[in-house]
Amino acid sequence: MKTIVSGIQPSGRLTLGNYLGAIKNFVNIQENMEYDAFFVFIADLHAITVPKEPLLLRQSVRKLAALYLACGLNPEKVTLFIQSEVHEHAELGYLLQTISYIGELERMTQYKDKKIKQVDGVSSALLTYPVLMAGDILLYNASYVPVGQDQKQHLELTKILADRFNYRFGETFITPEPLITKIGAKIMSLQDPTKKMSKSDPLEKASIYLDDNEAAIRKKIASAITDSDGKIKFDPINKPGISNLLSIMSCCANKPIEELEKAYDGKGYGVFKQAVADSIVSLLVPIQEKYEAILNNKELLDKILDDGAIKASYFAKKNLNKVKKRMGLLRK
Numbered sequence: 001m002k003t004i005v006s007g008i009q010p011s012g013r014l015t016l017g018n019y020l021g022a023i024k025n026f027v028n029i030q031e032n033m034e035y036d037a038f039f040v041f042i043a044d045l046h047a048i049t050v051p052k053e054p055l056l057l058r059q060s061v062r063k064l065a066a067l068y069l070a071c072g073l074n075p076e077k078v079t080l081f082i083q084s085e086v087h088e089h090a091e092l093g094y095l096l097q098t099i100s101y102i103g104e105l106e107r108m109t110q111y112k113d114k115k116i117k118q119v120d121g122v123s124s125a126l127l128t129y130p131v132l133m134a135g136d137i138l139l140y141n142a143s144y145v146p147v148g149q150d151q152k153q154h155l156e157l158t159k160i161l162a163d164r165f166n167y168r169f170g171e172t173f174i175t176p177e178p179l180i181t182k183i184g185a186k187i188m189s190l191q192d193p194t195k196k197m198s199k200s201d202p203l204e205k206a207s208i209y210l211d212d213n214e215a216a217i218r219k220k221i222a223s224a225i226t227d228s229d230g231k232i233k234f235d236p237i238n239k240p241g242i243s244n245l246l247s248i249m250s251c252c253a254n255k256p257i258e259e260l261e262k263a264y265d266g267k268g269y270g271v272f273k274q275a276v277a278d279s280i281v282s283l284l285v286p287i288q289e290k291y292e293a294i295l296n297n298k299e300l301l302d303k304i305l306d307d308g309a310i311k312a313s314y315f316a317k318k319n320l321n322k323v324k325k326r327m328g329l330l331r332k
């Protein structure tokens with residue numbers, strides 16, 4: 001049985017980084033890979049590890065569901081659901097906490113980054129976040145997990161926890177592997193190309209949001225930080241800004257970077273930036289049109305999410321029971 005699992009947090013507006021690093025990859029897998037089951041969920045339990053306004057959270061969950069569909073995920077091929085509607089996620093997350101060490105969680109880069117941003121104290125759920133994520137994956141016995149580069153460390157922890165569980169309680173989990181695209185796995189900030197483009201960046205013009213209109217996209221690309229040597233070459237160390245724009249255009253236009261380097265050789269940054277913006281606009285405008293239509297079709301969206309939760313629960317329950325039995329829980 002080959003199962004694929006991934007999720008995205010419904011927090012804030014999604015960026016082009018989320019699309020190119022994750023969602024585009026989901027659609028590619030859906031169309032081109034062989035698998036027995038593919039689960040894509042909305043990681044709302046992860047989103048609340050930092051304070052969230054309930055009303056906004058509820059809206060963000062629906063918006064992410066609509067976006068998954070607008071980007072091309074097909075509910076006949078992929079099981080789409082909301083994490084908190086399959087309660088086995090929280091339960092396996094707890095069980096796996098019993099075999100996770102505080103030290104290994106405190107070493108997680110994302111925890112260290114997020115911890116310093118918390119003004120009202122750091123929730124214990126922020127620390128155990130990667131264990132919940134391991135639970136999301138192991139609950140379905142996934143073989144593959146498509147994610148962006150920033151989730152690699154969490155995947156490594158997932159593998160460690162799977163192996164530790166198997167060692168202690170007997171062979172139960174498959175050790176999952178991340179699926180990370182070559183280009184697009186780490187889209188950088190437009191204002192500081194040494195930093196990843198992030199939906200939590202307070203600087204609006206650092207990110208292209210998936211709901212940005214054409215004018216905003218053009219303006220943000222025009223003001224993206226580059227360098228002064230005028231050459232359009234892929235060199236992430238010395239030319240991080242231009243390299244980032246080349247990666248973006250390569251992914252949006254589905255053209256190899258070398259082809260773009262040749263096509264824009266000697267053309268200057270102005271012309272190149274305009275072409276980058278064109279490629280983003282051609283990609284995002286059709287998605288935005290579909291998105292609006294789906295978001296307004298409340299019944300359809302609810303039906304897809306209800307069906308998804310039922311299907312995911314069926315697999316989750318079966319696997320969770322197996323895990324509990326292995327641990328000495330459950331009488332029957």
Ligand code: AMP
Nearest residue numbers: 009017018021022147148185186187197
């Ligand atoms: P998050 O925004 O943390 O919920 O991330 C959702 C997915 O998008 C994960 O698979 C991330 O690895 C991916 N992702 C987030 N930001 C970027 C980025 N700047 N470049 C590529 N992938 C990203």
Ligand code: TRP
Nearest residue numbers: 005006007008009043046133136
């Ligand atoms: N932690 C991931 C992120 O922030 C989201 C996520 C939660 C996830 N559970 C997952 C991704 C399981 C893949 C598999 O991007």
